[in-house]
Amino acid sequence: EQTETITYDMLNGLSKRSFPLCMRHLHEQMVQQHHLKHLGRLQYRLFLKGMGLSLDECMKFFRHEFVTNGSMNPAQFEREHVYNIRHAYGQEGKHTSYTPYSCMKIIQDPPPGVNEHHGCPYRHWDTQTLKQRLTNNYDINEETVNEIIDKTKNHHYQIACQIFFEYQHKVKNYGVGINHPNQYFNESRKLLTG
Numbered sequence: 001e002q003t004e005t006i007t008y009d010m011l012n013g014l015s016k017r018s019f020p021l022c023m024r025h026l027h028e029q030m031v032q033q034h035h036l037k038h039l040g041r042l043q044y045r046l047f048l049k050g051m052g053l054s055l056d057e058c059m060k061f062f063r064h065e066f067v068t069n070g071s072m073n074p075a076q077f078e079r080e081h082v083y084n085i086r087h088a089y090g091q092e093g094k095h096t097s098y099t100p101y102s103c104m105k106i107i108q109d110p111p112p113g114v115n116e117h118h119g120c121p122y123r124h125w126d127t128q129t130l131k132q133r134l135t136n137n138y139d140i141n142e143e144t145v146n147e148i149i150d151k152t153k154n155h156h157y158q159i160a161c162q163i164f165f166e167y168q169h170k171v172k173n174y175g176v177g178i179n180h181p182n183q184y185f186n187e188s189r190k191l192l193t194g
């Protein structure tokens with residue numbers, strides 16, 4: 001189980017080693033654009049909560065990107081984001097603790113539009129984009145890229161995700177079926193720190 005104490009400054013490193021592609025992409029957009037649209041924020045925030053990032057650290061992370069590195073003024077951040085972040089952690093409204101999204105939900109939910117970055121890359125990116133990014137941004141070798149593309153063409157998105165996992169962790173036939181981004185993360189931490 002989760003034993004590491006995670007702080008927001010660890011997210012860059014963790015995203016490279018242990019995030020599934022959907023969350024790695026959201027993290028990169030956060031850090032590069034200092035912004036994420038609504039559905040991306042929801043998907044990413046709940047994942048962060050699920051991986052054990054505390055409300056405090058989550059708040060620091062969003063403030064750091066939106067205000068310190070981005071162009072949002074602090075008052076706007078207070079007005080538009082503090083409540084929503086607390087809400088995701090069950091600290092506002094009905095005090096419901098919102099559950100991080102499963103792969104099934106992410107795959108079936110409305111696809112990302114222009115300038116939106118939520119969703120599942122294997123489901124929602126076109127083949128050319130997926131191929132290019134896997135090769136150029138994530139250094140995946142050609143054989144593995146082709147395997148992944150092949151799975152996505154046959155609508156086996158979670159198997160494509162598993163191939164990425166195995167490549168990233170240098171394991172073969174590891175046998176984990178990927179069904180949740182947080183499960184991906186936990187399996188990764190088990191392998192890398194266990």
Ligand code: SF4
Pocket residue numbers: 020021022023102103104106107119120121122157158161178179180181184
């Ligand atoms: Fe994320 Fe699941 Fe898609 Fe993998 S299969 S990228 S964990 S939504």
